[in-house]
Amino acid sequence: MLPSPMTTPAAMHRAEELWPDRVAVVDEQWAQPVRLTWSELGDQVRKFAAGLVDVGVEPGDRVAVWAPNSHHWPVAALGTHYAGAVLVPLNTRYTVSEASDIIERSGATVVVASGGFAGIDRLAEVSASPVAEGRTVVGIPLESPVDAPDTIAWDHFLDVSDDAIVLARQRADAVAEDDLSDILFTSGTTGSPKGVLAEHRHTLAGSHAWASNGRLSDTDRYLMVNPYFHTFGYKAGILPCLLFGVTMIPLAVYSPTEAMRLINAEKVTVFPGAPTIFQTVLDDPARPDYDLSSLRLVVTGATIVPVVLIERIQSDLGVETVLTAYGQTETSGFVTTCRADDDAVTVATTCGRAYEGMEVKLSDQGEVLARGAMVMRGYLDDPEATAATIDADGWLHTGDVGTLDDRGNLTITDRLKDMYISGGFNVYPAEVEQVLARVDGVTEVAVIGVPDERMGEVGKAFVTVAANATVTVDDVLAYAREHLANFKLPRSIEFVDVFPRNPSGKVLKRELG
Missing domain, CATH: 3.40.50.980 (Rossmann fold)
Known part of the structure; x- marks a missing residue:
């Protein structure tokens, strides 16, 4: 080679x-x-x-x-x-x-x-x-x-x-x-x-490390359900295939039926996706009608992964290697990953260890810091945000809080930035709040992520309204649909009289629910 x-x-x-x-x-x-x-x-x-x-x-x-x-x-x-x-x-x-x-x-x-x-x-x-x-x-x-x-x-x-x-x-x-x-x-x-x-060097360093960890080769065939516009589909999809000669099989609209048909027909060996993808395949009553035995590698993550799901992918689908990983767009999607010889509990409950070329440590406050070959140059036209994110020693401040075990396995426990993940997509409440605050009659908005069986988490918006104003749930949702992508839309709206606040006036989102 x-x-x-x-x-x-x-x-x-x-x-x-x-x-x-x-x-x-x-x-x-x-x-x-x-x-x-x-x-x-x-x-x-x-x-x-x-x-x-x-x-x-x-x-x-x-x-x-x-x-x-x-x-x-x-x-x-x-x-x-x-x-x-x-x-x-x-x-x-x-x-x-x-x-x-x-x-x-x-x-x-x-x-x-x-x-x-x-x-x-x-x-x-x-x-x-x-x-x-x-x-x-x-x-x-x-x-x-x-x-x-x-x-x-x-x-x-x-x-x-x-x-x-x-x-x-x-x-x-x-x-x-x-x-x-x-x-x-x-x-x-x-x-x-x-x-x-x-x-280019950031992107390809990450893509090469991801593919090497998955032991990709020119005999692999990769079913691509992760969207190409996302790092998971582009930098952990197209580019690893380019580097290792893997056949790309794109799928624009996911359905378990079409995914299983392609796996059966094209002898797919590599199938990354969000946990919900594999849940739908495992639970599909037509699964016995398809030969899925060619699958050898599944990579998942982006949310909490039940241990039983990892075990079922291995036992029911016969997949030899199941991996989970952690990354951010600021690192081309690559910070840590599990390895092929990790057990199901490690794969399900941690994000694994640093990729080759990356270092990970925790700040005194428990924030996850990352440094290495995949860290971005900076933010477009925003030197202040760049300086606030990458410190003088080159450590990227991820905004996530986590723990590291004695083997170096990272577990994410909280998010400093309030971000939640809905259907595999990052949603930042501040962006949604900015939009909903423009609804006529609305005075303030606070958005949080709440558990959802299908999406992992979905948004819930708490809204205060000006005196004598009339605002309905439909008013808020109609405006949101016009200005926000579907995955950012809050799934429920609750009107409140006042927000709980700390002494400095910041809304205490932990008291909302």
């Missing part, structure tokens, strides 16, 4: 050299299933990069991608890197106003958006919004041909000249390991999403 490259264009060239005829992507979400070898994927990536060069994208420019999992996503992501540009993934659950804010703040000059899919047409939303003005918009045809004004259809965008491909190859060769690879936005306690600046 050649040494691990530290830029994704170099990794793309290496994959083409090592596994030219092996299958890189299987996308069965089409009338005519798409199968690309590593050579064919490399050709598509170069054409996308050449298309970017043709529309004037320069090294360091930003390209936003707003689309569900399909073979187009790795082409767009890797093609963006190949052209020396910076990837800006957009959460598919965002409203157009949320997506527009991130596109504007990141300075993206190109937006790649999907057409109609599962009842949602992101391309139409972008085309009808001011964000399309002065930007190149590329449309991905999912359920129907692209039919939006002032956009470039995917196939047309990839119809490039040989000269443009030569220029793209020159761009790829010029990419350095300390160039930015992506800006992923993650909410903060102030309620304003922060753009996390990751370099």
Whole structure:
């Protein structure tokens, strides 16, 4: 094996050299299933990069991608890197106003958006919004041909000249390991999403460590239900496959039936996802109808994992290795992980030990601190927040409280930042509170996470109302649906007269429930 490259264009060239005829992507979400070898994927990536060069994208420019999992996503992501540009993934659950804010703040000059899919047409939303003005918009045809004004259809965008491909190859060769690879936005306690600046070396160090820990190889086939816009789908999905020659099998809309069908048909060996994913598979009455014996590796986490679930994945599904892990966007998603030889209790009740290249320790207050190869450059246009998060010694202050056992296994016990996890997605109450506070008649809002059997946690909003004002639950929820992604929506609203507060006036959320 050649040494691990530290830029994704170099990794793309290496994959083409090592596994030219092996299958890189299987996308069965089409009338005519798409199968690309590593050579064919490399050709598509170069054409996308050449298309970017043709529309004037320069090294360091930003390209936003707003689309569900399909073979187009790795082409767009890797093609963006190949052209020396910076990837800006957009959460598919965002409203157009949320997506527009991130596109504007990141300075993206190109937006790649999907057409109609599962009842949602992101391309139409972008085309009808001011964000399309002065930007190149590329449309991905999912359920129907692209039919939006002032956009470039995917196939047309990839119809490039040989000269443009030569220029793209020159761009790829010029990419350095300390160039930015992506800006992923993650909410903060102030309620304003922060753009996390990751370099190629940060991203690939984490992806390589994750794949090595899972013992991935070019014989593996990876079912991808984790969304590509998230670190779990992108940096623990697409990029490990690129580094180790693993076949990618994207799935845009999860269902246990479709997941089991793909595992059976494609002999899937690697299947990461949130705990609820595996619960639905285990409990599906049709499970005996499918051969799932090819599965060898399951990686889960993002919430509390019952020990019995780990045991059932191993016993009922026959999975040899089940791993849990802990990370943040600020570390490309990688801080600690369990190992293949850990027992079920360790896997279920801890986040494992530091990845190779990372260090973990606790502050005097018990806050989890992380340092090493995966820690971000900083936050986009926010040096103050960067300095507050990464100290002078390079330790990233995660905002989570935890414990370390004598083997170095980390257990997260609390969150300094009030963040809760709903369906595998981080939700920051301050962001939700900022939105709900704009409802006419509302004077103050406090949001907390409460347990939910299906989602892990969901939001509950406590609201105070101005004297003589009339505000209903429907008023609050209707406004929230217009301005917040679905996973951020509070599932219940409770009106209160006053909030419990400490002597300094801060709301005591622990007394709300």
